Amino acid sequence: MKLPSSSATxxxxxxxxxxxxxxxxxxKEMDNMMELMSYLKKAREDNAIPQLFKGKSVGMIFExxxxxxxxxxxxxxxxLGGHALFLSPKDIHLGGKESIHDTSRVxxxxxxxxxxxxxxPETLDGLLDMATVPVINGxxxxxxxxxxxxxxxxxxxxxxxxxxxxxxxxxxxxxxxDVCRSLMLTCAKYGMGFKQIGPKKYQMxxxxxxxxxxxxxxxxxxxxxxxxxxxxxxxxxVYGDSFYWVTQYDEKxxxxxxxxxxxxxxEELMAKAKPGSMLLHCLxxxxxxxxxxxxxxxxxxxxxxxxxxxxxAQMAILVYFTHKHNITASAETEAMxxxxxxxxxxxx
Ligand code: CP
Numbered sequence: 001m002k003l004p005s006s007s008a009t010x011x012x013x014x015x016x017x018x019x020x021x022x023x024x025x026x027x028k029e030m031d032n033m034m035e036l037m038s039y040l041k042k043a044r045e046d047n048a049i050p051q052l053f054k055g056k057s058v059g060m061i062f063e064x065x066x067x068x069x070x071x072x073x074x075x076x077x078x079x080l081g082g083h084a085l086f087l088s089p090k091d092i093h094l095g096g097k098e099s100i101h102d103t104s105r106v107x108x109x110x111x112x113x114x115x116x117x118x119x120x121p122e123t124l125d126g127l128l129d130m131a132t133v134p135v136i137n138g139x140x141x142x143x144x145x146x147x148x149x150x151x152x153x154x155x156x157x158x159x160x161x162x163x164x165x166x167x168x169x170x171x172x173x174x175x176x177x178d179v180c181r182s183l184m185l186t187c188a189k190y191g192m193g194f195k196q197i198g199p200k201k202y203q204m205x206x207x208x209x210x211x212x213x214x215x216x217x218x219x220x221x222x223x224x225x226x227x228x229x230x231x232x233x234x235x236x237x238v239y240g241d242s243f244y245w246v247t248q249y250d251e252k253x254x255x256x257x258x259x260x261x262x263x264x265x266x267e268e269l270m271a272k273a274k275p276g277s278m279l280l281h282c283l284x285x286x287x288x289x290x291x292x293x294x295x296x297x298x299x300x301x302x303x304x305x306x307x308x309x310x311x312x313a314q315m316a317i318l319v320y321f322t323h324k325h326n327i328t329a330s331a332e333t334e335a336m337x338x339x340x341x342x343x344x345x346x347x348x
Contacts, residue, residue: 016029016324017134018128018131018134018135018136018137019134019135019136019137019145019146019317019321020124020128020135020136020137020140020143020145021137021142021143021145022143022145022148022181022182022185022186022189023185023211025145025148025186025189026189027189027190027219030148030149030152030186030189030190032320033149033313033316033317033320034149034152034153034156034316036316036319036320037149037153037309037312037313037315037316038153040312040315040316040319041309041312044079044311044312044315049079049080049315050080051080051081052080052081052318052319052322052323053076053077053080053081053082053318053319053322054080054081054082054328055081055082056077056082056083056112056113056318056322057077057082057083057084057085057110057111057112057113058073058077058082058083058084058085058111058112058113058114058115058136058318059085059087059107059110059111059113059114059115060073060074060084060085060086060087060114060115060116060117060138061087061088061089061092061094061103061114061115061116061117061118061123061127062086062087062088062116062117062138063089063116063117063118063119063123064117064118064119064139064246064247065246066117066138066139067283067284068283068307068310069117069138069139069146069310070086071311072310072311072313072314073115073138073314073318074086075311075314076311076314076315076317076318077318079315080315080318080319082112082318085111094123095123099126100122100123100126100127101126101129101130102130103127104126104127104128104129104130104131104135105130105132107131107133108130108131108132108133109132111133112133112321112322112325113133113134113135113136113318113321113322114127114131114133114134114135114136115135115136115138116135116136116137116138116140117138117139117140118139118140118141119141119247120140120141121140121141121142123140124137124140133325134321134324134325136317136321139178140178141178141245141247142178142181143178143181143182144178144179144182144282145182146310146313146314146317147179147182147282147310148182148183148186149309149313149316149317150306150307150309150310150312150313151183151186151239151280151282151306151309152165152186152190153309153312153313154280154302154305154306154309155168155170155237155278155280157302157305157309158278158302158305160276163236165190165191165192166190166191166192166219166220166221167236168192168193168236168237169192169193169194169195169222169234169235169236169237170183170187170192170193170194170195170235170236170237170238170239171195171197171231171232171235171237171238171239171273172184172194172195172196172197172198172239172241173197173198173232173238173239173240173241173263173264173265173269173290174196174197174198174202174240174241174242174243174259174263174290175198175202175241175243175244175255175259176196176198176202176203176204176205176208177241177242177245179239179241179282180196180204180241181204181208183239184196184204184208184209184212184223185208185211185212185215187212187221187223188212188213188215188216188219188221188223189215189219189221190219190221191216191219191220191221192221192222193221193222193223193224193234193235194212194221194222194223194224195223195224195225195226195231195232195234195235196224196225196226197226197227197228197229197231197232197263198227198259198263199227199258199259199262199263200227201258202255202258202259203225203227204225209223209225229262229263229269229272230272232269232272232273233272233273233274234274235273235274235277236273236274236276236277236278237277237278237279237280238265238269238270238273238277238278238279238280239279239280239281239282240265240279240280240281240282240285240290240291240303241281241282241290242284242285242286242289242290243255243256243259243260243263243289243290244256256289259289259290260289263290264289264290264291264292265279265281265290265291265292265295266291266292266294266295267292267294267295267298269295270295270298270300276300277300278300278301278302279291279295279296279298279300279301279302279303280302280303280306281296281301281303281306282306283303283306283307285303
């Protein structure tokens with residue numbers, strides 16, 4: 001059964017207060033965000049971005065390194081007339097001199113949005129406990145929701161032949177990462193096919209597959225977890241991710257031995273996918289490990305469009321949550337405050 005776009009089903013509820021997990025993200029909200037992305041992308045192409053984050057700030061906690069997430073949020077805030085604060089645990093008191101709860105309370109009183117990339121779910125959950133402004137998960141080992149917006153948007157931009165997302169099957173090559181889990185749940189919500197193709201030891205946990213299956217029952221999505229590389233034959237989108245994360249360097253050799261060479265995305269592997277398939281990769285890519293440079297540079301690769309769409313997504317996220325949570329003052333209210341303050345200053 002395909003999900004009717006106007007139905008008031010579980011998958012179409014609109015109640016996103018924070019952007020944390022793919023569980024609480026509805027199809028309707030993602031569709032709204034992607035429509036917003038398309039307007040903002042066009043505005044950027046025309047050098048005419050409306051200042052919809054003017055005077056606002058996003059406080060960004062980064063427990064782990066980042067290129068795309070950090071740069072895209074910083075640039076998005078600037079383009080929209082606001083400001084992004086880069087807050088590394090080395091520079092603030094988070095979890096050391098000051099608890100995560102108190103950090104969240106203080107940031108909520110000064111910033112309009114909190115964005116966090118954390119090395120553990122506990123940090124993000126601690127921020128959520130006390131935040132009175134929206135919290136955006138910039139990757140927490142479980143989920144990478146901001147990446148999902150860029151990924152779906154990029155796939156939609158490159159779909160050919162009038163096909164819909166629900167006509168496609170995505171093959172995730174590799175480990176059950178936060179991106180893999182997020183993609184599985186997102187594809188399930190959208191009625192897409194999803195296959196994780198990787199060695200048995202690194203396959204997705206059953207509880208998450210079961211959850212995805214409940215979404216599929218409503219959306220018509222299809223989930224398969226397999227170690228059979230030939231499953232790529234039925235796929236329209238091939239997705240790559242690192243075989244290990246920064247917290248898994250001690251497992252690097254064991255992981256590489258398990259994944260290489262069978263699960264490496266090569267030009268030969270891409271040739272086995274359906275004709276016209278596209279290649280996505282969340283990046284950073286290691287072209288000596290999970291993907292070859294040849295595949296990454298081929299004309300079916302949209303990995304760098306995908307990276308650029310991180311910026312498109314972050315603009316939409318900042319605007320969406322500002323609109324939802326902060327009522328921007330009218331010109332009259334602003335003028336009234338200006339007159340009062342200038343009146344006071346003129347008497348000094
Ligand atoms: N894909 C992604 O999140 O990239 P960064 O780690 O560079 O932010």
